[in-house]
Structure formats: structure tokens, C-alpha cells
Amino acid sequence: MSPEDEARRSWQSSGSASALPPLEELRTRADTFRRKIQRRNLIEYLAGVLVLLGFGWMVIVGPLPWTPAVIPAAIIRLGSALVMIGTVFTLWQLHRRTAPLDPPVDGGRNSVLDYQRAELVRQRDAIDSVFYWYILPFVPGLAVLLLAPLALSPQIGELSWFKVVLKVSLAPLVFAAVWWLNKLGARKLQAMIDEIDALRRE
Amino acid sequence: MQRAHISQDEQYAEAAASFGAAIQRLARGYEADADLCRDLVQDIHAALWRSFAYFEQQCSIRSWVYRIAHNVAVSHIQRSRRQRGGGLETLEVIEELAAPDNPEAETGEAQMAARLLATIHRLAPTDRQVMLLFLEDLTAAEIGEVTGLSPTAVSSRIHRLKALLAKPYADKEID
Numbered sequence: 001m002s003p004e005d006e007a008r009r010s011w012q013s014s015g016s017a018s019a020l021p022p023l024e025e026l027r028t029r030a031d032t033f034r035r036k037i038q039r040r041n042l043i044e045y046l047a048g049v050l051v052l053l054g055f056g057w058m059v060i061v062g063p064l065p066w067t068p069a070v071i072p073a074a075i076i077r078l079g080s081a082l083v084m085i086g087t088v089f090t091l092w093q094l095h096r097r098t099a100p101l102d103p104p105v106d107g108g109r110n111s112v113l114d115y116q117r118a119e120l121v122r123q124r125d126a127i128d129s130v131f132y133w134y135i136l137p138f139v140p141g142l143a144v145l146l147l148a149p150l151a152l153s154p155q156i157g158e159l160s161w162f163k164v165v166l167k168v169s170l171a172p173l174v175f176a177a178v179w180w181l182n183k184l185g186a187r188k189l190q191a192m193i194d195e196i197d198a199l200r201r202e
Numbered sequence: 203m204q205r206a207h208i209s210q211d212e213q214y215a216e217a218a219a220s221f222g223a224a225i226q227r228l229a230r231g232y233e234a235d236a237d238l239c240r241d242l243v244q245d246i247h248a249a250l251w252r253s254f255a256y257f258e259q260q261c262s263i264r265s266w267v268y269r270i271a272h273n274v275a276v277s278h279i280q281r282s283r284r285q286r287g288g289g290l291e292t293l294e295v296i297e298e299l300a301a302p303d304n305p306e307a308e309t310g311e312a313q314m315a316a317r318l319l320a321t322i323h324r325l326a327p328t329d330r331q332v333m334l335l336f337l338e339d340l341t342a343a344e345i346g347e348v349t350g351l352s353p354t355a356v357s358s359r360i361h362r363l364k365a366l367l368a369k370p371y372a373d374k375e376i377d
Contacts, residue, residue: 003367004336007318011337014315015227020218021247023211029248104252107273108266111350112331115273199328202355 030104041095048091055080055087055141068149075148082141093133097126117196120189128186135175142171213254213263218247221267224338225250228268231322231334232275242278249274261347268340268348272331279327290326293333293362298369300324321366332359 001009058064058080062073101107101119110118150167218225225246233239253270260266300320318337322330328349335345346356 003370004364007314007367008337008339010312010314011227011318012223012339014312014319015223015230018226018243020222021244023214023251025244026214026248026251029244030252103270103273103277104249105256107249107270108253108257109260110273111269111346111348112272112276113328113350115269116276119277199355200350200352202352202358 044091044094048087051087052084055083071149071152075144079141079144079148082144083138086137086141089137090134097133113196113200117193120193124186124189124193127182130182131179135179146171210254213257214251217250217263217267225271228271228275228334230319231330232279234323242275245278246271246274265344265347268335272348276327291324292326293329293359293366296321296324296366299366329359332356333363336360336363
């Protein structure tokens with residue numbers, strides 16, 4: 001008997017065989033997976049609904065009590081409506097771009113390298129384009145809500161220059177940090193994709 | 203609907219009966235922790251059962267089962283993140299089979315299986331898949347179909363694997 005035949009025999013006779021899981025248990029497990037996905041979607045939608053309710057309130061009722069009276073209610077309503085549109089767009093994109101591949105649906109049709117590559121490419125594309133679907137949709141609404149008060153408020157002259165800069169640059173700084181962290185993540189994923197491509201080229 | 207349901211159940215039952223033991227061995231190759239390994243076996247079976255709703259003879263049942271099983275196992279490893287960040291080797295650099303975790307407890311065939319398992323745990327994912335599939339008697343073409351490696355890449359790995367398996371015998375002859 002050759003060494004590989006002996007190795008195969010040893011390997012195949014190793015371990016204790018246990019009973020197969022009953023079908024009912026498998027159905028329950030499959031349902032658990034579906035429920036996890038549903039729960040994730042529900043949390044995303046609830047967060048979106050909260051944002052929509054908050055800005056929807058300002059669209060319907062008008063500016064919040066502490067908003068300087070000099071700022072026209074129409075500006076606040078316009079800014080809030082734009083944020084709501086941005087939120088709906090981002091939620092739709094989040095749902096579309098972040099749903100992972102499902103091994104039972106895609107795992108049998110693809111080899112392991114193809115499946116892993118497809119999943120990494122999906123993740124890379126989602127985070128690499130975060131500027132277009134997660135940041136940009138909020139820019140028009142936030143620009144209206146942040147810049148209009150600064151331009152129109154009589155208090156602007158009383159604020160020191162660094163407070164003005166802080167007010168204007170806080171949101172762009174947060175957005176820039178989100179963008180940079182995602183770009184970093186995308187580069188790491190690209191390195192993993194390159195490794196798979198190198199394996200496929202062998 | 204009922205017919206499709208029965209057919210999916212039947213296809214799964216047949217595959218599970220034929221490959222149940224291989225799935226267990228595969229899971230042990232990916233997951234050293236006994237509890238997590240049991241969990242992985244259940245996940246593979248659940249995915250396999252669901253997958254038969256999408257099976258349209260795209261490949262042989264054997265390749266289908268191993269593709270599902272390895273894809274679930276790789277996703278499991280990535281989720282747990284415990285295998286990331288180095289420490290894993292390729293067949294190219296491994297010079298001999300690893301010693302079993304508990305050499306005193308095992309003898310003969312069982313010790314060989316333990317050494318194989320310890321070696322598998324040291325391997326990078328693709329080489330690990332090739333070794334697991336090779337030990338399950340899959341041909342080079344089938345290994346390529348499951349892993350996605352080219353025939354050349356599979357045969358070079360099998361060549362190294364055979365040399366690795368033959369080494370203890372060659373060493374004995376020298377002694």
C-alpha cells in the first residue's frame with residue numbers, strides 16, 4: 001500500500017461518526033439564518049424611520065424652537081426634506097450593497113475561490129464607493145441646514161472665527177473620517193482579492 | 203410545491219448519508235474546538251439541505267456537496283477571525299507532517315490521522331482544502347472543480363503532498 005493510500009485510509013477511518021441532524025432541526029437552523037437577516041434589516045429600517053420622523057417633523061411643523069427666528073422656515077423645511085431624501089436613498093443602497101452572499105444559494109454554483117472572491121469584491125465595492133451612497137446623499141441637506149443659518153444669523157458677527165470654522169467643518173470632518181476609514185478597509189480587501197487572483201493565475 | 207419539497211429532502215438525505223462522515227472530518231480540519239466543530243457540522247448540513255432547492259445538476263453531487271461544505275467552513279473561519287493574521291503555512295514550506303497534539307495517546311493508524319489533522323490545521327486555506335479533498339479520494343480534476351485552482355496548481359500541490367506523506371517512510375528506510 002502506497003503512503004498516500006495509507007494516509008487516506010487512516011484519515012477516512014478517523015473520528016467517530018455521529019447521527020445526522022433531523023430535517024426539522026435543519027429547517028429551524030435555516031429559519032434562524034433568515035431571522036438574523038430580517039432582524040438586521042429591521043434595525044436598519046428602524047434607525048432610518050427615526051431619522052425620517054425627526055426631519056419629517058421639521059418639514060411639517062417647521063423649525064425647532066431654538067432655531068434663530070431670522071432663518072426662514074422654508075430653508076429649514078427644504079434642508080430637512082433633502083436629508084430625508086438622502087436617508088431613503090442611503091437605506092436603499094445599504095440594503096442593496098451590504099447583503100452577504102448566501103452559501104446555500106451561491107456556494108454550490110461557485111468554486112471556493114470564485115465564491116470567496118465574489119464576496120470580497122462585493123464588500124470592497126460597497127465600502128470603496130461609500131462616498132457616493134453614504135456621504136454624498138446627505139451633503140445637500142446638511143449644507144442647507146448648516147450653511148444657511150450661518151449666512152443668515154445676526155449672531156454670526158458675534159461668533160469668534162474659530163467657532164464659525166468649527167461649526168462649518170465638523171460635519172465634513174466626520175464625513176472625511178468615514179471616507180478614509182472605508183478606503184483603508186477597501187485597500188485591505190483588495191489585497192485579499194489580489195491574493196486570490198494570484199492563486200487563480202498559478 | 204409539496205413535490206419539490208420532498209425532492210429537496212430526499213436529495214439532502216442521500217447526500218448526507220453518503221458524505222456525512224466526510225463532512226465531519228472536513229469540519230474537524232477547519233475547526234479544532236469540539237463545540238464549534240459540532241456547530242460547524244450543523245451549519246454545513248443546514249446549508250446543504252437549503253442548497254438542494256438550487257441544485258440543477260450544474261456539477262456532480264460530490265462537487266456540489268464539497269463546494270457547499272468548504273464555502274460554509276471558510277465563511278465560518280472568517281467570521282470567527284481566529285485563523286487570520288499569519289501562523290499558517292503552505293505545502294511548499296512544510297517539510298514534514300506535524301506531530302500530533304498528544305503523541306502518547308495515539309498509536310498506529312490513529313496516530314497517523316492525528317498527524318494529518320495537526321498538519322491540516324497549520325495549512326493556509328487553499329492548501330488545506332486541497333489536502334482535505336485529496337484525503338477524501340477526490341481526483342485532481344474534482345479538486346480543481348471544488349477549489350477553483352487550475353489543474354497545474356492542483357497537481358503541484360498534490361505532488362508536494364505526496365512527498366510529505368512519503369517522507370516518514372523514506373526516513374525509516376534511511377534509519
